[in-house]
Each structure stands twice: as C-alpha cells, then as structure tokens.
C-alpha cells in the first residue's frame with residue numbers, strides 16, 4: 001500500500017540531484033525513464049523508503065506521470081512503500097536455504113526482535129522479512145541489509161545474536177534517530 | 183586434472199583488480215578480436231565453439247548472434263543478463279564478485295562482434311556489492327583505454343553501463359528484463375517480435391547470460407575449435423555449476439561438460455559427498471525450474487547408463503525419467519528432507535514471482551500453493567494430488583513466458599517420482615507434522631533397488 005506520510009526533507013539534496021543527473025546520462029536521449037529504477041534506489045538509500053511525495057518528485061524530475069513511478073515501485077520487491085526499521089533484515093526463505101536451516105533462523109529473528117515479519121521494533125531500529133533466493137544458495141542461510149545490501153552467509157542463531165548486538169551498538173554510537181522510522 | 187577456462191586464476195590474490203587480471207593475461211581477447219578479427223570472424227569463432235547459452239535455455243550463442251538484425255542507422259544493443267534469481271543458482275554472482283574483469287572483457291569482445299556501441303549489464307538490485315565491483319572494474323578498464331572512444335586505437339567505441347533491477351525473478355526472462363531496463367514493470371513481452379529484431383528501445387538486441395559472455399574470452403583466446411574439443415556431443419566447453427543443499431562442500435565449481443554426476447557429487451575434487459554422513463534422496467540438477475529426480479535416476483539413466491553433466495545426458499528419458507541442465511543450479515537433498523514441503527516452497531516462490539499477466543500462471547500457481555500447503559500441513563486428500571497434476575498440466579504451454587512451465591514442472595515431477603510421499607502425507611496427516619517420510623525406496627548407490 002502506498003503511503004503519503006512524509007518524514008523526509010521536502011527537496012532532494014544537491015548531492016542526490018547530482019547523482020540523478022549522472023544516471024540519466026547512461027541512456028539515449030529521450031529514454032530517461034530507464035533511470036527510474038536506479039533513482040528509486042538512490043531515494044530509498046537516502047530516506048529509507050519511498051513515500052508518495054518522494055515518488056512524485058521523482059516523476060517530476062524524470063518528466064513522467066506519477067502513476068508510472070507508482071506502478072514500478074509497487075511491482076518490485078526491493079522498494080519499501082512503508083517506513084522500515086533503520087536496519088531492515090532480509091532473510092532468504094527459498095527452498096535451498098530451507099534445506100540448511102533458513103526457517104529456524106527466521107523464527108529466531110522473530111523471537112529475538114519480538115516483532116512479526118514486516119513490523120518495526122518500538123525503538124525504530126529493526127524490521128525483518130523473508131525474501132526470495134538471493135543467489136547464494138551454497139552459503140545458506142543468508143541475510144542482507146540495505147541500503148548497501150551488506151551480506152551475511154552461513155548464519156547460525158549465535159551469529160544472528162551477535163549481528164543484532166553489533167547493530168544496536170553502532171546505532172547508539174551514532175546517536176542519531178533513525179531516519180527511516182515514521 | 184579438469185581444465186578450467188573461466189576460473190583459472192580464481193585463487194590468485196587481487197585477481198578482481200585490473201592490474202592483476204591484466205598480468206594474468208587478461209584483455210588479450212580484446213586485443214586479438216579488435217586488432218586481428220572482423221566482427222563476423224568473432225561470431226564465426228563463437229559458432230565453431232558450440233557454446234550454448236548458460237542462462238538456462240541452452241540456445242547456441244553463435245546462432246543467436248547471427249540472427250541479430252542489422253538495419254542501417256539503427257543502434258544495436260548487447261544486454262547482459264545478470265539477474266540471477268533462479269533458486270539454486272549462484273554462479274554469476276560468484277564470477278562477478280571474484281573475477282569481474284572476465285565479464286567486462288567478454289562484454290567488449292561480444293559487443294564488438296555484434297556492432298554494439300552501448301551495452302548494459304542488468305544486475306539484480308540486491309547485488310549492490312557486485313554492482314559496485316563491476317562499476318569499479320568498468321572505470322579501471324576505461325582508464326586503460328579498453329572502453330570508451332577509439333578502444334586501443336582501433337576506432338571502435340563502446341560504453342558499458344551497469345543497471346540495477348528492483349527485485350523480481352521474472353526480470354531474468356529476457357523480454358521482462360528489457361521492459362525493466364526501460365524503466366517499466368517487468369512484464370514479459372509477447373513474442374514475436376524477438377529481441378534480435380526489436381529489443382531494447384525497439385532496437386535489435388542480444389540478451390546473454392553472464393557466463394555465456396565471459397566464455398567468449400577463452401573462445402577468442404584459444405579459438406572456437408579448441409573450446410569445442412572439451413565436452414561431449416553438443417555439450418561443449420566448461421560450465422559453472424552452483425552446488426547447494428546438503429553437500430559436504432557446497433560452492434561454485436567449473437566442470438568440463440561430460441563429468442559423471444556421481445563423480446560430481448561424491449568426489450573430493452567436487453562436492454565431497456552428502457553432508458553429515460547422510461544419504462542422498464533427490465537432486466534438482468539445473469535450478470528450481472527443472473524436474474526433480476530421485477537419487478537412483480540422477481545417478482543413472484533408466485537404461486542404466488551413468489548420468490553425465492551434459493545437456494543431453496541429463497535430459498535422457500525426457501520428462502518421464504530425465505531432467506535438464508538448465509542454469510546449472512544443482513541442489514542435493516539428503517534423506518531427511520521433505521519433498522512435499524520443498525515442492526510447496528518452490529510453488530510459493532513461483533506464485534510470488536508470477537507477473538500476473540496470464541491467468542493460468544497467476545491463478546494456477548496460487549491454487550497449487552494452497553493445495554500443497556494443505557497437503558503439507560496434514561489436511562490434504564487423494565484427490566488433491568490429482569488436482570495438482572491437473573492444474574500443472576493446464577499451466578504448461580499456455581502462458582506468455584516460460585515461468586508458467588517453470589512453475590508446473592517441479593510439481594509434476596515431484597508427484598511423478600515421489601507420489602508415495604504425497605500419499606503418506608494424506609494418510610498420515612498427524613505423523614507428517616512430527617517426522618519426515620525419509621528415504622523410503624529412493625536409493626543412493628549404497629542400496630540400489632532397480
């Protein structure tokens with residue numbers, strides 16, 4: 001579901017606009033729509049998710065109808081249409097990973113974070129979900145964390161605990177409130 | 183020792199950098215192609231090599247290239263398919279992570295052969311680290327004069343760009359990929375027209391898998407005939423196999439096509455046998471879309487001949503007793519795995535990934551998922567099993583793109599070979615929640631039954 005709630009700045013920064021402009025140069029004249037997926041990734045990397053106002057500004061930038069942006073954002077699984085935790089943990093839940101314990105890992109994450117799939121912890125730090133095969137089936141169970149899509153392989157329960165602790169520490173060391181949290 | 187062509191230098195420290203790759207003989211194929219061969223001659227070498235597409239369909243690459251339309255004044259495109267999302271397959275990610283320049287070199291050689299001056303590598307968006315690696319490799323190659331204007335002073339211009347996907351298995355299908363690259367939803371196009379005539383931006387386009395493109399490098403270096411000497415029959419050259427599941431040594435292996443399946447599973451040079459001292463129950467040999475086979479049928483054909491890792495041998499017996507090499511995603515199931523649960527999981531995957539354009543695929547995958555969920559959770563009936571077969575049959579061949587078939591085959595083959603396990607779930611619904619059916623009569627080599 002799309003959300004019009006907005007918690008990001010009203011304008012794209014100079015830095016973001018510079019990046020957008022570089023992306024558009026990769027395609028032939030008049031084919032700037034090709035820049036849509038990469039630009040949405042940039043927006044999400046900066047804001048944590050894609051609000052309707054943010055998508056509208058992307059549409060204006062690329063001279064597209066707003067619906068052209070919404071229909072893309074709703075088709076692809078990587079785009080978050082609702083605020084997520086600062087760290088959105090994505091665990092592979094497809095067959096090969098299940099042969100080596102992915103379901104156990106997801107259950108453990110659910111218990112450890114105390115939130116169901118798709119929900120955000122009350123401190124705004126974490127959310128989690130199952131995703132489909134991440135092309136690392138020989139190293140399962142695996143999980144990734146955007147926006148850089150840092151990758152963790154051969155997960156164990158203890159490894160997950162350690163990761164969560166480290167992320168908590170990192171967040172409190174940074175001391176900033178998570179931007180992604182609406 | 184088996185010959186390696188793609189992963190020869192995989193263990194060399196720093197091989198991901200331009201310098202080390204170049205020291206190890208990298209970019210020789212670019213020099214040879216651009217300076218001594220015409221584009222037509224490059225296509226001819228690839229034809230002679232017998233290389234078949236490594237993305238799954240196994241279509242001869244040289245032939246695909248020769249179909250490319252060449253109208254005057256219209257740009258042509260090469261698009262590399264690095265969407266790698268077929269469950270069980272992880273070889274392209276491996277190659278791009280460790281030897282990115284092998285792909286970039288292949289992109290230059292292939293683009294030259296096709297007369298493309300702009301090429302794209304469409305990488306699934308989740309592979310952000312690999313996207314960064316490729317962007318760096320492109321910058322390095324450009325810096326060395328191997329990309330950009332007037333490459334090596336030959337007058338040939340080429341730009342290569344990396345395009346991230348948005349997370350959608352269907353975008354691995356080549357026309358869905360092109361839609362996505364144009365900034366749209368990944369709905370497969372109705373063919374014809376084929377991309378060779380009207381692809382990216384309505385221009386003639388070739389879409390090739392990462393491994394196919396990288397394979398053009400040894401083909402140009404050593405000549406197509408040398409490449410064709412490796413392998414058996416129409417399965418020439420080497421192939422990257424992604425080995426996962428319950429194996430002692432899962433990972434990516436480069437094999438010479440023709441390697442016996444048994445050697446691949448049990449030899450220490452490859453997967454080193456089944457993990458935890460368990461026994462083999464079943465194998466999915468070419469990614470989740472290909473038919474699953476019980477241990478006895480994957481090791482030997484119905485005629486009793488050793489099954490080989492080739493397009494032909496794996497397909498021996500057709501859908502009755504054979505399977506396909508597909509993308510080379512090799513998944514091994516040990517005696518403790520539940521075939522019903524795995525089939526349900528795969529079907530859930532296809533339902534989730536259906537783009538929704540065709541009703542047999544959109545509705546059929548959802549229906550199969552529900553029925554399988556019921557059986558797996560102990561609420562199924564015998565007629566549900568027949569219903570699954572019926573729905574699978576009605577999807578197969580009735581859809582715009584092959585995802586429909588890819589969803590139908592795993593279900594049909596699981597029931598064909600493991601029907602007793604499905605029936606056991608029906609008759610022992612409670613017990614099936616507490617334990618797995620086990621190995622039953624599906625024999626591994628320790629206990630042959632036929």
Ligand SMILES: Cc1cc2nc3c(=O)[nH]c(=O)nc-3n(C[C@H](O)[C@H](O)[C@H](O)COP(=O)(O)O)c2cc1C
Nearest residue numbers: 235236237263265266267354355356390391394584
């Ligand atoms: C649902 C579906 C998913 C596919 N996924 C991939 C993929 O991830 N990578 C790939 O190279 N080919 C994939 N293919 C095959 C492509 O459509 C196409 O045949 C291939 O990229 C051609 O390259 P090749 O001839 O070098 O194999 C997929 C096909 C279908 C129907």
Ligand code: SF4
Nearest residue numbers: 537539540543581583
């Ligand atoms: S078969 Fe499925 S994925 Fe392919 S076009 Fe039809 S609905 Fe979409």
Ligand code: FES
Nearest residue numbers: 092097134136137
């Ligand atoms: S099944 Fe988990 S990475 Fe492929």
